[in-house]
Amino acid sequence: xxxxxxxxxxxxxxxxxxxxxxxxxxxxxxxxxxxxxxxxxxxxxxxxxxxxxxxxxxxxxxxxxxxxxxxxxxxxxxxxxxxxxxxxxxxxxxxxxxxxxxxxxxxxxxxxxxxxxxxxxxxxxxxxxxxxxxxxxxxxxxxxxxxxxxxxxxxxxxxxxxxxxxxxxxxxxxxxxxxxxxxxxxxxxxxxxxxxxxxxxxxxxxxxxxxxxxxxxxxxxxxxxxxxxxx
Amino acid sequence: xxxxxxxxxxxxxxxxxxxxxxxxxxxxxxxxxxxxxxxxxxxxxxxxxxxxxxxxxxxxxxxxxxxxxxxxxxxxxxxxxxxxxxxxxxxxxxxxxxxxxxxxxxxxxxxxxxxxxxxxxxxxxxxxxxxxxxxxxxxxxxxxxxxxxxxxxxxxxxxxxxxxxxxxxxxxxxxxxxxxxxxxxxxxxxxxxxxxxxxxxxxxxxxxxxxxxxxxxxxxxxxxxxxxxxx
Numbered sequence: 001x002x003x004x005x006x007x008x009x010x011x012x013x014x015x016x017x018x019x020x021x022x023x024x025x026x027x028x029x030x031x032x033x034x035x036x037x038x039x040x041x042x043x044x045x046x047x048x049x050x051x052x053x054x055x056x057x058x059x060x061x062x063x064x065x066x067x068x069x070x071x072x073x074x075x076x077x078x079x080x081x082x083x084x085x086x087x088x089x090x091x092x093x094x095x096x097x098x099x100x101x102x103x104x105x106x107x108x109x110x111x112x113x114x115x116x117x118x119x120x121x122x123x124x125x126x127x128x129x130x131x132x133x134x135x136x137x138x139x140x141x142x143x144x145x146x147x148x149x150x151x152x153x154x155x156x157x158x159x160x161x162x163x164x165x166x167x168x169x170x171x172x173x174x175x176x177x178x179x180x181x182x183x184x185x186x187x188x189x190x191x192x193x194x195x196x197x198x199x200x201x202x203x204x205x206x207x208x209x210x211x212x213x214x215x216x217x218x219x220x221x222x223x224x225x226x227x228x229x230x231x
Numbered sequence: 232x233x234x235x236x237x238x239x240x241x242x243x244x245x246x247x248x249x250x251x252x253x254x255x256x257x258x259x260x261x262x263x264x265x266x267x268x269x270x271x272x273x274x275x276x277x278x279x280x281x282x283x284x285x286x287x288x289x290x291x292x293x294x295x296x297x298x299x300x301x302x303x304x305x306x307x308x309x310x311x312x313x314x315x316x317x318x319x320x321x322x323x324x325x326x327x328x329x330x331x332x333x334x335x336x337x338x339x340x341x342x343x344x345x346x347x348x349x350x351x352x353x354x355x356x357x358x359x360x361x362x363x364x365x366x367x368x369x370x371x372x373x374x375x376x377x378x379x380x381x382x383x384x385x386x387x388x389x390x391x392x393x394x395x396x397x398x399x400x401x402x403x404x405x406x407x408x409x410x411x412x413x414x415x416x417x418x419x420x421x422x423x424x425x426x427x428x429x430x431x432x433x434x435x436x437x438x439x440x441x442x443x444x445x446x447x448x449x450x451x452x453x454x455x456x457x458x459x460x461x462x
Contacts, residue, residue, distance in 0.1 A: 029259050047305045050305075
């Protein structure tokens, strides 16, 4: 995981995949923390609202509604946490994941989204970094299909490494400019930090691992493809 | 927030505070994400256990216990999230914080700890980065005093900048070796990533801002002092 990416001012030419972005490590870490806090905030607030209602003696007729808020929030929180532990935190000691576990984590995200997930992952087990790439591409797929459609997520052994791809197709498929900036390893200029940092995290994951990431946006269609060197 | 810290191989001499650590940005961001997920996990699990009990028809006699699990977990979750949004995520648009708000966030952490907090922050408002430093030092104070004691947290305008200090004193006050590695900007060799990354986050925050961080451990006493240049 160590990186000694050269600075732009150094004379030696650097391949595009390894070119360093002008993002400070603290800004990167801070924005990722902000994204996680944002994702956790909505179910946490729902649970707090439910608890407030239950503790309010004048709102005893809303008990069922309160319990429902808590139950939905609690289950969503569990799904978001399980997803984040693999997608962002690289979950501790595990060196690889069962593909069925990854599918479950991805499907839980699509349970709250309009788009359908088409899971086309061939290997039965996936190493840590490709697993992170896979889940982040899954999340990107649901984000670029706000009006629904199908996000096909594939992973296969190709001649030159492990290929992980998202093919998202649907009405008004759209990649936010800040997500595209992040995916190119560029600094955020405007827009939402949470969308930018997911793209930048994907870019950094893939390039630090010595791989490459390309994406394309066309009408009603967005594709992204990561190629990772064989571990 | 941008940093162009020179590499060790560059000819120009660099002050110790700006020396780059051999940590890849992805490892840093990933370990911080893991720390947040870890902090969120225990209340999330408590809420899930409570919900399971409530949904279990054979456990209707444990309803009160279940609601208690949910309530305690929900309140703890809210406190952890509010703390993390300022301490780690640098909470979005806010450029500075009211010191009373920071005190409330710090006290909520001490509500679950054995140590006492002695809040000695002089300025009425604190800018974003010093606020992050303050809250991280507060959390460090509770971590180094597992058997109780007093963590004095001070912040004052000094001649050469803003000085933020932790003076922790108590029986068996102890800094974990991995936390010390992080505070020195060194890579984690062994121990818990969550303790290391908090130290490393503090080190990075302070040095990226052009400040310095020193700490000292003595018998039953641990001090840490950050000096930040005037904004």
